[in-house]
Amino acid sequence: xxxxxxxxxxxxxxxxxxxxxxxxxxxxxxxxxxxxxxxxxxxxxxxxxxxxxxxxxxxxxxxxxxxxxxxxxxxxxxxxxxxxxxxxxxxxxxxxxxxxxxxxxxxxxxxxxxxxxxxxxxxxxxxxxxxxxxxxxxxxxxxxxxxxxxxxxxxxxxxxxxxxxxxxxxx
Amino acid sequence: xxxxxxxxxxxxxxxxxxxxxxxxxxxxxxxxxxxxxxxxxxxxxxxxxxxxxxxxxxxxxxxxxxxxxxxxxxxxxxxxxxxxxxxxxxxxxxxxxxxxxxxxxxxxxxxxxxxxxxxxxxxxxxxxxxxxxxxxxxxxxxxxxxxxxxxxxxxxxxxxxxxxxxxxxxx
Numbered sequence: 001x002x003x004x005x006x007x008x009x010x011x012x013x014x015x016x017x018x019x020x021x022x023x024x025x026x027x028x029x030x031x032x033x034x035x036x037x038x039x040x041x042x043x044x045x046x047x048x049x050x051x052x053x054x055x056x057x058x059x060x061x062x063x064x065x066x067x068x069x070x071x072x073x074x075x076x077x078x079x080x081x082x083x084x085x086x087x088x089x090x091x092x093x094x095x096x097x098x099x100x101x102x103x104x105x106x107x108x109x110x111x112x113x114x115x116x117x118x119x120x121x122x123x124x125x126x127x128x129x130x131x132x133x134x135x136x137x138x139x140x141x142x143x144x145x146x147x148x149x150x151x152x153x154x155x156x157x158x159x160x161x162x163x164x165x166x167x168x169x170x171x
Numbered sequence: 172x173x174x175x176x177x178x179x180x181x182x183x184x185x186x187x188x189x190x191x192x193x194x195x196x197x198x199x200x201x202x203x204x205x206x207x208x209x210x211x212x213x214x215x216x217x218x219x220x221x222x223x224x225x226x227x228x229x230x231x232x233x234x235x236x237x238x239x240x241x242x243x244x245x246x247x248x249x250x251x252x253x254x255x256x257x258x259x260x261x262x263x264x265x266x267x268x269x270x271x272x273x274x275x276x277x278x279x280x281x282x283x284x285x286x287x288x289x290x291x292x293x294x295x296x297x298x299x300x301x302x303x304x305x306x307x308x309x310x311x312x313x314x315x316x317x318x319x320x321x322x323x324x325x326x327x328x329x330x331x332x333x334x335x336x337x338x339x340x341x342x
Contacts, residue, residue: 114258
């Protein structure tokens with residue numbers, strides 16, 4: 001069975017939306033989606049570096065559309081691991097696991113990986129929204145579209161815009 | 172540079188000693204080392220399943236002899252990752268990272284992996300005290316001697332009894 005590794009932030013958890021909300025809370029106005037297109041979140045949201053350290057930021061992130069149903073079907077046909085860069089923000093570790101347990105109850109603790117660099121991960125396919133993770137990966141790669149990676153040439157990675165698109169490819 | 176993955180419990184963190192201490196706390200008498208040789212810790216320490224869930228169990232574990240100095244020298248010559256099965260006990264995640272930061276400050280968050288199954292990890296050498304992790308690993312493997320794996324034939328794995336022995340092999 002093929003092994004698929006799925007990123008959390010920006011693939012399952014809508015951290016971009018979370019940045020919009022926290023930014024609006026701090027500055028009183030919601031940014032336009034176009035204003036952040038193609039720009040790193042840490043650059044475009046002035047308090048982003050603070051927001052990711054706030055208790056609750058990861059715990060209360062919204063779920064990305066269709067990810068729960070499509071990933072469940074994928075999980076039934078492939079070996080799925082959720083691999084999240086989390087050790088940079090230690091308080092996020094338990095928040096992320098609790099979040100996964102709530103929204104993706106079919107994913108067991110055996111299938112969770114919270115790490116720093118993802119270069120140590122071996123699988124057949126990696127689904128991620130960051131080039132820094134995909135570029136080091138030697139097998140198949142899907143670049144999940146997020147505001148920060150818009151306008152960038154996906155290069156050797158296959159760009160996917162939604163979970164329904166991923167489902168059409170893998171199921 | 173070769174990549175080496177190092178387990179925490181039973182390789183860096185002396186969880187066997189921790190079980191001895193918690194067991195003595197609960198039952199008023201310290202078990203003999205020979206009494207647990209070759210037996211799973213969860214079997215031989217009656218409250219072990221409860222102890223690993225107690226806040227502080229992983230945070231206050233003693234450090235295994237020579238591991239700090241030898242691993243630092245290894246870290247200077249190899250690419251080192253600490254890979255710990257931690258998601259089975261979610262409360263252990265932050266305790267383990269804090270413990271690593273305290274006792275192995277040269278290990279950055281980039282080099283930490285907290286996971287369930289270790290089958291997803293790719294490296295040249297794995298140092299671990301459990302056959303369940305080593306048996307699935309396709310490259311070199313060191314079985315770190317712990318009470319629970321005494322009397323077992325190491326099979327294709329190289330048995331190492333101490334960090335000074337590991338240092339002699341790798342440095």
